[in-house]
Amino acid sequence: MRDALWTALKTVNDPELHRDLVSLGMIERAEVEGRVAHVKVNLTTPACPLKGKIEGDVRAAVLSVPGIEDVAVTFGAMVRTGGQPALPGVKHVLLVGSGKGGVGKSSVAVNVAAALARDGARVGLMDADVYGPSVAHMLGEGGARVTANAERKMQPLTAHGLRFLSMANLSPAGQALVWRGPMLHSAIQQFLKDAAWGDLDYLIVDLPPGTGDVQLSLTQTIQVTGAVIVTTPQDVALIDAARAIDMFRKASVPVLGVVENMSYFVAPDTGLTYDLFGRGGSRKLGSLPMLGEVPIDVAARQDADAGLPTVLAHPESTAAQALTQVARNLAGRVSVQALSDLPEQLPVL
Template sequence: MRNAIWAALATVQDPELCRDLVSLGMVESAEVSDGVAAVRINLTTPACPLKATIEADVRRAVLAVPGVEAVGVTFGATVRPPARLPLPGIKHILLVGSGKGGVGKSSVAVGLAASLALDGARVGLLDADVYGPSVAHMLGQGQGRITADAERRMQPIEAHGVRFISMANLSPAGQALVWRGPMLHSAVQQFLKDAAWGELDYLIVDLPPGTGDVQLSLTQNVTVTGAVLVTTPQDVALIDASRALDMFRKANVPVLGVIENMSYFVAPDTGQTYDLFGRGGARSLGLDVLGELPLDIDARQDADRGTPSVLAHPQSAVSLALRQVARTVAGRVSVQTLGSSLTSSPWPDAGSAVFCAA
């Protein structure tokens, strides 16, 4: 019967990777005793967006095996690394960019990092906005200081399960940095290569606005798994987002999709929805829209208080949307790492989704 169970599992496909669980090496064990099957699946990310679908498909397939009366499904997760790590101990580097300031890019980067950590991933966050660092404040560590270990490597600060480095923790509060390009390049290289990040599944990089020195330094010196664009719906933001998109394409950085931030506002007293900046403009970029995040008063207050909204208000609309976006991004990283049935661009046109044919 054990062989029959493995054969049944070989008919179950990962909905994103479009291959069966057995050939992907995701079936960690499958045993049966007294009619009860016990199956353990090792997911490609702890933030798997389709975990429930996989579980239902596994149960259905195994229950169809003659003699099986019940099925228990448990899960583990191992983020698969690429053929070559971008940095020692770091499996994937993900960039979060916008092209312009004021669209909530840093808030989204913090939310994505906290969400992935909540799901069990090992996450780092690099605040590469050297001139306007805000990550430390949003994580409640604005007064923290970066220290060095015995090997004189910078020790990231940890908050809410996320290891991070920010210039805010290296320079006096309120002090302006007046640096030219070479100094920016040197700082970014130190943050990446001279820091004791440890073992990370994902290192998220919060980019500064624009398409300048920091972006060039990153894309030319490390292998980036992918980038996520953040924009608000109005034209003035989309114009700069399109420039950031062009930069990523010229640097051969895969763009995983776009997040439309401040997409709408729901009045807390009436429940009425207002499209303050328009809505749906992100679709004009021709990318898959990963999520539409509402303008949320609690999320703003949570950032000021130093606790990510996904922790402070986990059931709010913006937190639920961020959790789903993070899982979608993690799934797409798995698709890119393990390969998919798509042969041209790894991501479809806006509005569609990556799923296997039924």
């Protein structure tokens, strides 16, 4: 019966990777005890957006095996890399960028990082917006100071289940940094290579707006898994978003998808939806995957000012649910990206 169980599991495909769970090496355990099958599936990310579908498909396939009357499905997760890790211990570096300021890029980066960490991933968040760092404030740690460990490496701070570094925690509050390109490059190098990030599934990097020195330093220094573009729907933002997409393509960084922020507004008193900036405008950017549409939300702004990601403060709100789905869709895109370098067949353990 065990052989029949494994044969049945070979008919179940990962809905994003479009290969069966057995050849992908995602089945850690498949045994039969009496008339009950016990199956453990290792997802390619703790934030798998289609976990429910995978469970349903596994149940249906296993229950088709004669003699099996019930199935207990459990899950683990193992984030895979397509090649060499970007940094020691860091499986994926993901850049969150925009063509212009004011589109809510940092808010998206913070909430995506927090959502991935809440789902069980090991997450780091690097604030690469050296001139206008805001990540520390949004995490409620604006007054914290970065220290060095025994190996004289910067020790990332921790907040809400993730590790982070920001220039706001290294320079005096309110002090402007008047730096030229070489100094920016040196700072980015230190954040990446002189910090004790530890073992991470994802390192989210909040980029400054535009297509300048920081973006070039990052893409030329380490292997980046991919980039996310944050934009608002109106044409004036889309023009600059297109420039950011072009920059990443020229730097050979895959663009994993687009987040349309401030996509719409739901009036709290009437429940009516208003497309203040032209919802869906980001689809003009072409065939890039749409990771999600995030509404304007007063509570999300208040949460950011209070130093608590809205996905944690108000997880049931429309904005928080949209941002959580963005995080899970992004994790799914990373899994697809990593698959391209995996062997066609993996051994069954």
